[in-house]
Amino acid sequence: MILARMLHALPALWAAATLVWGFMFIIPGDPARIFAGRIGDPRVLEAVRGEWGLDRPPVERYLTWLGKVSRGDLGKSYSLRLPVAEILGRALICTSFLAVAAAIVATLVGVSLGAAAARRGGLFDGALITLTLAGISIPSFWLGLLLIVTFSSGLRWLPVSGYGEGLAIFGIHAPAFSNLMLPTVTLAAYPAALIARVTRAALLEQLSAEHVRAARARGIPASSVLWRHAFRSALAPVTTTVGLLVASLLGVAVATEIVFAWPGVGRAIFDALQRRDLPVVEGGVLLLTAIFLAVNLAVDLACASLDPRVRLGRG
Amino acid sequence: MKVNGKRMRLALAAALLTALVPLPVCARDDAYFRYRMSSDPPTLDPIQPPDESTGLYLFNIFDGLVEFSPGGVEIVPAVAESWTLSPDGTRYTFKLRKGVRFHNGREVVAADIVYSLKRGLQPKKGSGVVPLLDTIKGAREFAARAKPDLPGVLAPDPATVVITLERPFAPFLAALASVAGSIMPSEVYDDPKEGYLEHPVGCGPFQFEAWDRGVSIRLSAFKQHWKGPPAIAGLAFRFLPDVSTAFEEFKTGGLEYDNEVPLGRRAWIRANLAAEYRVWPRVATSFVAFNFLREPLRGNVKLRRALNFAVDRDRIARVLQEGKDVATSRILPPELLGHNPAPGPYRYDPAEAKKLLAEGGYPEGKGLPEIVYLTPNNEAILHYAQAVQSDLAAVGVKVRISAQQFGAYLKGIQGTKESGADASIFNLLWYPDLPDPDGFLRVLFHSTNFEMGNYSRYANPAADRLLDEGRAELDPKKREAIYRKAEDFLLSDASCIPLYYQFEDGLLSARVKGFVNNPIGDFATHLELIRLGP
Numbered sequence A: 001m002i003l004a005r006m007l008h009a010l011p012a013l014w015a016a017a018t019l020v021w022g023f024m025f026i027i028p029g030d031p032a033r034i035f036a037g038r039i040g041d042p043r044v045l046e047a048v049r050g051e052w053g054l055d056r057p058p059v060e061r062y063l064t065w066l067g068k069v070s071r072g073d074l075g076k077s078y079s080l081r082l083p084v085a086e087i088l089g090r091a092l093i094c095t096s097f098l099a100v101a102a103a104i105v106a107t108l109v110g111v112s113l114g115a116a117a118a119r120r121g122g123l124f125d126g127a128l129i130t131l132t133l134a135g136i137s138i139p140s141f142w143l144g145l146l147l148i149v150t151f152s153s154g155l156r157w158l159p160v161s162g163y164g165e166g167l168a169i170f171g172i173h174a175p176a177f178s179n180l181m182l183p184t185v186t187l188a189a190y191p192a193a194l195i196a197r198v199t200r201a202a203l204l205e206q207l208s209a210e211h212v213r214a215a216r217a218r219g220i221p222a223s224s225v226l227w228r229h230a231f232r233s234a235l236a237p238v239t240t241t242v243g244l245l246v247a248s249l250l251g252v253a254v255a256t257e258i259v260f261a262w263p264g265v266g267r268a269i270f271d272a273l274q275r276r277d278l279p280v281v282e283g284g285v286l287l288l289t290a291i292f293l294a295v296n297l298a299v300d301l302a303c304a305s306l307d308p309r310v311r312l313g314r315g
Numbered sequence B: 001m002k003v004n005g006k007r008m009r010l011a012l013a014a015a016l017l018t019a020l021v022p023l024p025v026c027a028r029d030d031a032y033f034r035y036r037m038s039s040d041p042p043t044l045d046p047i048q049p050p051d052e053s054t055g056l057y058l059f060n061i062f063d064g065l066v067e068f069s070p071g072g073v074e075i076v077p078a079v080a081e082s083w084t085l086s087p088d089g090t091r092y093t094f095k096l097r098k099g100v101r102f103h104n105g106r107e108v109v110a111a112d113i114v115y116s117l118k119r120g121l122q123p124k125k126g127s128g129v130v131p132l133l134d135t136i137k138g139a140r141e142f143a144a145r146a147k148p149d150l151p152g153v154l155a156p157d158p159a160t161v162v163i164t165l166e167r168p169f170a171p172f173l174a175a176l177a178s179v180a181g182s183i184m185p186s187e188v189y190d191d192p193k194e195g196y197l198e199h200p201v202g203c204g205p206f207q208f209e210a211w212d213r214g215v216s217i218r219l220s221a222f223k224q225h226w227k228g229p230p231a232i233a234g235l236a237f238r239f240l241p242d243v244s245t246a247f248e249e250f251k252t253g254g255l256e257y258d259n260e261v262p263l264g265r266r267a268w269i270r271a272n273l274a275a276e277y278r279v280w281p282r283v284a285t286s287f288v289a290f291n292f293l294r295e296p297l298r299g300n301v302k303l304r305r306a307l308n309f310a311v312d313r314d315r316i317a318r319v320l321q322e323g324k325d326v327a328t329s330r331i332l333p334p335e336l337l338g339h340n341p342a343p344g345p346y347r348y349d350p351a352e353a354k355k356l357l358a359e360g361g362y363p364e365g366k367g368l369p370e371i372v373y374l375t376p377n378n379e380a381i382l383h384y385a386q387a388v389q390s391d392l393a394a395v396g397v398k399v400r401i402s403a404q405q406f407g408a409y410l411k412g413i414q415g416t417k418e419s420g421a422d423a424s425i426f427n428l429l430w431y432p433d434l435p436d437p438d439g440f441l442r443v444l445f446h447s448t449n450f451e452m453g454n455y456s457r458y459a460n461p462a463a464d465r466l467l468d469e470g471r472a473e474l475d476p477k478k479r480e481a482i483y484r485k486a487e488d489f490l491l492s493d494a495s496c497i498p499l500y501y502q503f504e505d506g507l508l509s510a511r512v513k514g515f516v517n518n519p520i521g522d523f524a525t526h527l528e529l530i531r532l533g534p
Helices: A002-026 A031-036 A043-053 A058-070 A085-119 A120-136 A138-155 A178-209 A211-218 A220-253 A255-257 A265-274 A277-308 B005-020 B050-061 B110-120 B139-143 B172-177 B243-251 B266-273 B301-310 B313-320 B349-358 B379-394 B406-415 B435-443 B463-474 B474-494
Strands: B033-037 B066-067 B075-077 B080-084 B092-095 B153-158 B160-162 B206-212 B216-221 B234-239 B275-290 B371-376 B399-404 B425-430 B495-506
Touching: A002 A058, A002 A120, A002 A277, A031 A043, A031 B406, A058 A277, A085 A120, A085 A178, A085 A220, A085 A255, A085 A265, A085 A277, A085 B275, A120 A178, A120 A277, A138 A178, A138 A255, A138 B243, A178 A220, A178 A255, A211 A220, A211 B371, A220 A255, A220 A265, A220 A277, A220 B092, A265 A277, A265 B066, B033 B050, B033 B243, B050 B206, B050 B234, B066 B172, B075 B080, B075 B172, B075 B301, B092 B110, B110 B160, B172 B399, B206 B234, B275 B371, B301 B349, B301 B379, B313 B379, B313 B495, B379 B399, B379 B425, B379 B495, B399 B406, B406 B425, B406 B435
Parallel strands: B033 B234, B371 B399, B371 B425
Antiparallel strands: B066 B075, B080 B092, B092 B160, B153 B160, B206 B216, B216 B234, B275 B425, B275 B495
């Protein structure tokens, strides 16, 4: 079944690859002209168009690119002249630290607040609704700047931006903890708010379900009813939400990465887009799609183990 | 699964407390001059097409035979300690300074200059400096691979370089002072694996130290530099894409220099950071260019003059550019030879504009088709593009702004051979690659330059003649007179709508001494001369 799901992902990957290639083909801005600068020497334009294959028919270009990608070759960056896999590999490590930290914070905070609101109700529940509404509504770039102005420029507790230098594991530097904090909070705000809402709703539904009422009637302690009976049943929708949000964190991190000068995948794609560095943009989008699909599959597997009624491949 | 609610609450509280505990801000790299850049450069190869941001690294890593003076546009000796020019103005003989070394320790010899200029003349390698060097004898044939040798550059002995030009070319020394004159060691730049793209080797005051992609580039002081070791430990170029973040970094001491002020914050900065805020002139003029391949502007000088009289340049400079720039109706900026300090021929006069519009065949704008105005999709530029639009509307000229992302805008202004740019008028901020009137007027208005700067497709034999004369004349006094005449001619023909002389502004930490902005651009600032206080 897992193999079947993995095979189902292939058409999705192909569609994403084709879409991004098509978009990059139709958006205005000639990569050769951008490389050649404001004085576009025709000799340079001709040379780079030939080297990059831009002088060949679009169908030939597309098929050549697709053939290479299917063999795992993402090509070479036009402007940086480095393999795309190398550029994105470095950036993915940086984004992963941020996305994983944000996912942990968002899940812990979101589930805890959602559960507490469902349990306590009243004023706390009202406050949570307002707070989550703010978390969902505030654009991440604005929240990021607000945090910088408060905690970096104002209180001087944390660095304004940058990756910093944390522990090195197998030659890979983790970010400094102090540098990680503000971008993590910025990136976690939206998913935390959404997870809190989903947890609250799922738990309220489960608290009025028959099996929970039966548990109460059997005299099982309230905390045990909440965590063992209601919360476990509520975990399936929460897990699905967490999974989808975590997968999307890699893609939506771009605004946070720009505000905090974080050297991640989103920023690499953003910079490449400015320069019309097509191989990097195409490779980056493909990478994010593949990660999204992989996380999605992992979530489905987790849901199946949490709820025996859910079985992979049965819709 | 048994979960203890009390323990869970405790764990949650601990996690929240950890997040709130103030942590020490990481140690600052105080011995380096930290400079903000918005993104990584493409590569650090000096032959790539000239670009503002890469120029900054290249000017510090590489030296040429000559260089621009600190804070000025004069040419002063660098690796060459002296030179002579033949009476016919075509042959330069440079004597090299003794003891100049590359960062790999080898001494610079004349053959390195021959090698470097040849390397720059290879469009097949994507070299963008060919137009700056192609006045060298045999350069065009060499660049086209029609001939294997470059007869115009010779090294008769290890300490002498002779460069012969096809014809006298007054800005040639400026071309050698630009990145096109960077001296490279062949043993590094012939590497087929292209290791030099990420680890450049030159003979400039700073040597490459590290490139952490997306984070910073670090250059350290080159102790064996021919001027003596720089007074600072090195340069750290931090990549900060967001202007507001960079501003906060500067305020908290994370940058010594921030060269971009957030839009709308100038008044606050003048009031609160007066000691750090600086404004300096740039060899650059902002103007609205016409498309001379399209009706109705082609062949209708009265219409073009009417548009010139209709625009309120003072308001644009004073209000929309927050008082940073200086309004002008001239083209050549004050730092360039040929600049005329007298007021230009166009003042803000809507009545005169209406009169000329009627004389041009469009009374009150009747019958005049809508004019498309192409601009980059940039907030500051859009501000004044809208002001131009409303000024023209006030005299009856309908303008539609087409704001494009930079790549599309660039493609749009370069246009096609048949119809020129994609619009009737377009915005252009021109800063020349060489600080010389040739790099301004010839690039923008000579009829042989349609594909490399003259995107207006302006063609006038009288203007061409003057611009050819100016390029070949070596006497500065005579050149000045020629360029003044050329500018007057171009203005009387209403070849464009000049708006303002560009000024730059930025924030410099009070601990920095000896920093002098160069009007050519920040890339030409002599960072080896600065010192850092406590």
